[in-house]
Amino acid sequence: MAKKRLIQAINDALTEEMERDERVILFGEDVEISMFGDTVGLLDRFGPDRVRNTPICEATLSGMAVGAAAAGYRVILHMMFSNFIYTGFDAIANQMAKIRLMTGGQIMLPVTVIAGYGGGRSTAAQHSDTPYPALMNLGGINVAVPSTPADAAGLLKTAIRGNNPTFYLEAGGRGGQRGEVPDGDHLMPLGQAAIRRSGGDVTLVSVGAMMRPTLRAARALAADGIEAEVIDCRTLVPLDTETIKASVARTGRLVVVDEARDRCSAASHIAAVIAEESFHDLRAPVRRVTVPNIAMPYAPNVEKPLLPNPERIAEAAATLVQA
Amino acid sequence: MAKKRLIQAINDALTEEMERDERVILFGEDVEISMFGDTVGLLDRFGPDRVRNTPICEATLSGMAVGAAAAGYRVILHMMFSNFIYTGFDAIANQMAKIRLMTGGQIMLPVTVIAGYGGGRSTAAQHSDTPYPALMNLGGINVAVPSTPADAAGLLKTAIRGNNPTFYLEAGGRGGQRGEVPDGDHLMPLGQAAIRRSGGDVTLVSVGAMMRPTLRAARALAADGIEAEVIDCRTLVPLDTETIKASVARTGRLVVVDEARDRCSAASHIAAVIAEESFHDLRAPVRRVTVPNIAMPYAPNVEKPLLPNPERIAEAAATLVQA
Amino acid sequence: MTPTSAPSTEEFLDLLRTMLLIRRVEERLRDDFHAGKLPGGVHLYIGQEAVAAGVCAHLNDDDWIASTHRGHGHFLAKGGDPKAMIAEIHGKETGICRGMGGSMHVADFSRGIIGANGIVGGGVGITVGAALAAQLENKGQVAVCFFGDGAANQGVFMEAMNVGALWKLPLVLICEHNGFSEFSPSDTVTAGDIADRPEAFDIPSTSVDGNDAIAVWEAASAAVDHARRGNGPSFVLATTYRTHGHNEGEVYWLSGTYRDNSEIEDWNRRDPIERLTRTLVERDICTLDEVGAMDREILDTVEDACAFAEASAVPSPDAVQDLMFFNQAP
Amino acid sequence: MTPTSAPSTEEFLDLLRTMLLIRRVEERLRDDFHAGKLPGGVHLYIGQEAVAAGVCAHLNDDDWIASTHRGHGHFLAKGGDPKAMIAEIHGKETGICRGMGGSMHVADFSRGIIGANGIVGGGVGITVGAALAAQLENKGQVAVCFFGDGAANQGVFMEAMNVGALWKLPLVLICEHNGFSEFSPSDTVTAGDIADRPEAFDIPSTSVDGNDAIAVWEAASAAVDHARRGNGPSFVLATTYRTHGHNEGEVYWLSGTYRDNSEIEDWNRRDPIERLTRTLVERDICTLDEVGAMDREILDTVEDACAFAEASAVPSPDAVQDLMFFNQAP
Numbered sequence A, B: 001m002a003k004k005r006l007i008q009a010i011n012d013a014l015t016e017e018m019e020r021d022e023r024v025i026l027f028g029e030d031v032e033i034s035m036f037g038d039t040v041g042l043l044d045r046f047g048p049d050r051v052r053n054t055p056i057c058e059a060t061l062s063g064m065a066v067g068a069a070a071a072g073y074r075v076i077l078h079m080m081f082s083n084f085i086y087t088g089f090d091a092i093a094n095q096m097a098k099i100r101l102m103t104g105g106q107i108m109l110p111v112t113v114i115a116g117y118g119g120g121r122s123t124a125a126q127h128s129d130t131p132y133p134a135l136m137n138l139g140g141i142n143v144a145v146p147s148t149p150a151d152a153a154g155l156l157k158t159a160i161r162g163n164n165p166t167f168y169l170e171a172g173g174r175g176g177q178r179g180e181v182p183d184g185d186h187l188m189p190l191g192q193a194a195i196r197r198s199g200g201d202v203t204l205v206s207v208g209a210m211m212r213p214t215l216r217a218a219r220a221l222a223a224d225g226i227e228a229e230v231i232d233c234r235t236l237v238p239l240d241t242e243t244i245k246a247s248v249a250r251t252g253r254l255v256v257v258d259e260a261r262d263r264c265s266a267a268s269h270i271a272a273v274i275a276e277e278s279f280h281d282l283r284a285p286v287r288r289v290t291v292p293n294i295a296m297p298y299a300p301n302v303e304k305p306l307l308p309n310p311e312r313i314a315e316a317a318a319t320l321v322q323a
Numbered sequence C, D: 001m002t003p004t005s006a007p008s009t010e011e012f013l014d015l016l017r018t019m020l021l022i023r024r025v026e027e028r029l030r031d032d033f034h035a036g037k038l039p040g041g042v043h044l045y046i047g048q049e050a051v052a053a054g055v056c057a058h059l060n061d062d063d064w065i066a067s068t069h070r071g072h073g074h075f076l077a078k079g080g081d082p083k084a085m086i087a088e089i090h091g092k093e094t095g096i097c098r099g100m101g102g103s104m105h106v107a108d109f110s111r112g113i114i115g116a117n118g119i120v121g122g123g124v125g126i127t128v129g130a131a132l133a134a135q136l137e138n139k140g141q142v143a144v145c146f147f148g149d150g151a152a153n154q155g156v157f158m159e160a161m162n163v164g165a166l167w168k169l170p171l172v173l174i175c176e177h178n179g180f181s182e183f184s185p186s187d188t189v190t191a192g193d194i195a196d197r198p199e200a201f202d203i204p205s206t207s208v209d210g211n212d213a214i215a216v217w218e219a220a221s222a223a224v225d226h227a228r229r230g231n232g233p234s235f236v237l238a239t240t241y242r243t244h245g246h247n248e249g250e251v252y253w254l255s256g257t258y259r260d261n262s263e264i265e266d267w268n269r270r271d272p273i274e275r276l277t278r279t280l281v282e283r284d285i286c287t288l289d290e291v292g293a294m295d296r297e298i299l300d301t302v303e304d305a306c307a308f309a310e311a312s313a314v315p316s317p318d319a320v321q322d323l324m325f326f327n328q329a330p
């Protein structure tokens, strides 16, 4: 085990996978100098054939990812900020998510798309979207939202070695968070949620970086005598509904914490699944702690309260238990 | 009242609104000859200044809609098939949905985007998406999904006269459905669901053109002694949760019928809202009848069963009532 | 760029055979469509056959092509199996895409056919990616993108030229200028000459008569060779005409017309197949009788393919479960 | 296209004043950023002032401009209020966007400033729409799009040229070639000369020294005039240099460097403000003392604006409720 910053865990995982398989290639805007630090050093190490700085042309980049993967490479496409996914959304939604089905399963599509997501740092509306709801609805796209350095490494390696398109979303500005990463070739399968804390009174499901505020809320709740179970989704597609359902079977109460806008959020979807499949276990309403249906404002005092925080999460959970 | 085909109701509403306000302009690919028939005759009537066939360049078209509206026009942008929304998604997600907030509310953005959606006609994966989940999650976009000629007219007029961006989605291939349209200047406010049938045993909420199969399911259920209430959303943003909640308060059971793919669908969101806000009224799980997380296949025998149909809807409702 | 050589006798006959095959297949698709035998619509390539045939004549199985909604011709010219294509368009399990794609998505990766595409311009970025892969393989493969004059107005066209020129990708851009961007006459939606657009990227650009199979063959020969030698992208504008509708179903649902019949008749007189036949006969490469025999053979192939398609089973509705993801439930 | 005339004395002084204002505002933003006074990052325009000033000199309040992430200069040159801009960047209620947009989104529709834009190329389509509106108004308004050399690789650039040329829109495209596309030297991501791209659309293209305010002024004069007369789009490539980082915060988080200091020093010697000052003094349009006085006045304005910004209240967190939609809950 080694303690690493999350962004370092990503960088190490990229290095190891590119070392391991020479058909892994990576491209994106300024991946050489690396805006977030996740791709630092790769160009020097693997050379300009396998690591390419691209022009700014997201529409073509997402198409290229499809084409290069269809032609036999394992592609890593770095899209920088999540909002730029929209700029390249055509080939994501119309090609990447559909081409395997449309062609009768002729090909696998080993594509990993990396992008930073989320607000909280006054980057304003065009640099702070949380785009997984749209991706989840496409059907043909896996979505990974690691919250710890270990998962960051393990999920990224799985995504790169996998044979389906996977969006690997890094929580913006949270790359500095530190944690243990297992030594050796650490892989984390897609579709396995983590129980970060056990408790019998209420289940708190967190998406991505919401894990930390959720854990903090759980600690605050414990001080009030409420024991919360915290489940970190790790991946949204595939979604580990079994772990969530098993927890709800014990607690009878669910709060989903998601930094996406509320309408059609991951939280909505998880709530809907539980309201159907675990209805008889539920003893209280299913609560969502999300971002209101608002684009991120710049002023920090306006932006901050829009994001889920330990207080909102704890309050939601407490209401359920006390009801 | 006059009986009209749905597409005719749209064409009439467009004509009337362009007649009424000369600052209404319309553009899109082949709006002159009109793929779906909805914009037929407008170029002849209003001339090439106000009605323009454009080149194929969706990324620019959606940006143009924002720019022309910001500069004082009421814009109608026709995007033809919903999948092409993705091609122009950048300016939709990054500009249209955000520019009012980002600029501190300096402007209104009177934009109506028209597109046909949905499968069922062997147009395959790239011509049959149901894109409202992604639009709903953006926050700054209204979404109208009319299911009758009267609503088609009334909602379109409201959208055009409104001052916020509205996606007005026509159910593909279902423009031939006929119905009464009130005479005169018929407007239908956004955010008012319609109760298409009353019943006390179960609430069936339908999105857009799912109204007809849902009504059919209700009739089949009635034959088995189950009285279903059918609520047609009419608009997804704003969503008339009050009407749905009031119905669930009476019936205690909810099935949501949506032709979007399931994950993060409108159905998910409605289910989530009810699982929170009407939890204590619920007597049974909330069911979703949606399209599985699959891109539309071409072969009719494979495509058809993916879509919600009266049998699946009735079966879902019956399970709830019999449970 | 100059062509590497003129077509050999064998190549001439192959050209003609390919064009005739495309024509006969599509005439049959036309009939089957109007007879209500096809589940979806078809966008016919009739009149443009010289382009697909003239370009693909230079390609190997491991070269890549990306195509459009009007993609039957490219599929067949690149060596795709007519049976598998026709079965696909009938929505059958034996279709090249197991009935999941239909007319707009015929693909055969084993022959380098990345697929037809229902998104105008959708093939462009994909071809750039395939060209990147080809460059990395370093075996002289090329990637060819077929796209229409309408698609040339999509921004990805410029983006692809920039990336392609910058990285010297083995990318060949073939723009088929068939007079229409859907229902809009090309000049009502296109400014300037599309063939001028590559110049700013120092990409060689050639304009040819797209109904002259030999001219296309020669221009494509030079372009493909340029790419194979590692000299980067090139561009060919082939002027041609689609003598059928944008979509074969349009006659049933369009409220008006958008061209004169005389225009169609004009272009029918410039039919690329008749033209090539005439040249071949004039040059003593074959006789009209031989062409007739070739045609009959092709008609038999088409007949067999259609019989095969009709006799094939529809796909299992469960098939989709395995197709969204590889080895993963959807 | 030739400029309509040379700048008058008044116009010369206005040019200099605008450039100085931009410079002094940004120097202060730089200091405030590093002092931790600003909630978000800033992309400084220092070194490029001649472009915004030279272009906007020809625009009226009812002409439109769209700008970029590097948009302070365009905002100020188009007549935006420095107080309202600085307050915006401080995230205050008195900001031009009520603190909702910050540095990357400064907009003032009442002055025709459609907004800075955090999406590279995001302003292009918007400007085409504004140009369409201007054409329909038929009052001689124009719409100007500022964008970078990096943005010129986004497909919307080509799309806009096609639409603009086709419809003869009053569209002026100003590409500021400042040497970098984010951290990539321009020539590592751009094929050919961007100024050649408009040619295929018959759009007049002019390349100027973007650090020479008078050259920019003249080229913009011709381009704006061309648009006002209904002759359609034109394009100006202004070569300049950003002497500051891509983002002022980069020194704190970039793991490496991407240019030599000597390059920066070289360009500092070509500073557009010093250069214009020298010319004005040489031409006896003003004295160095007068420039000094102008500068002091500007520094006072900046000081006042910053004091205003700092003293202003933060927005109410509830404000967002009214801002997503007009007259509708979010």
Ligand SMILES: Cc1ncc(C[n+]2csc(CCOP(=O)(O)OP(=O)(O)O)c2C)c(N)n1
Pocket (backbone or CB within 6 Å): B029, B056, B058, B080, B084, B087, C068, C069, C070, C118, C119, C120, C121, C147, C148, C149, C150, C151, C152, C178, C180, C181, C182, C183, C246
């Ligand atoms: C992104 C997108 N926009 C619009 C369409 C609708 N559409 C289908 S084909 C077509 C015209 C294409 O013209 P061109 O590229 O010249 O090809 P052609 O049909 O002439 O072969 C259009 C607009 C589409 N399929 N995809």
Ligand SMILES: Cc1ncc(C[n+]2csc(CCOP(=O)(O)OP(=O)(O)O)c2C)c(N)n1
Pocket (backbone or CB within 6 Å): A029, A056, A058, A080, A084, A087, D068, D069, D070, D118, D119, D120, D121, D147, D148, D149, D150, D151, D152, D178, D180, D181, D182, D183, D246
């Ligand atoms: C669509 C999109 N892609 C990428 C980025 C990240 N980014 C911000 S500025 C920039 C470089 C822009 O270069 P240029 O257009 O030359 O403008 P400059 O910064 O030089 O003024 C990039 C890549 C973005 N903001 N938007």
Ligand SMILES: [Mg+2]
Pocket (backbone or CB within 6 Å): C148, C149, C150, C176, C177, C178, C179, C180, C181, C182
């Ligand atoms: Mg065409």
Ligand SMILES: [Mg+2]
Pocket (backbone or CB within 6 Å): D148, D149, D150, D176, D177, D178, D179, D180, D181, D182
């Ligand atoms: Mg630049």
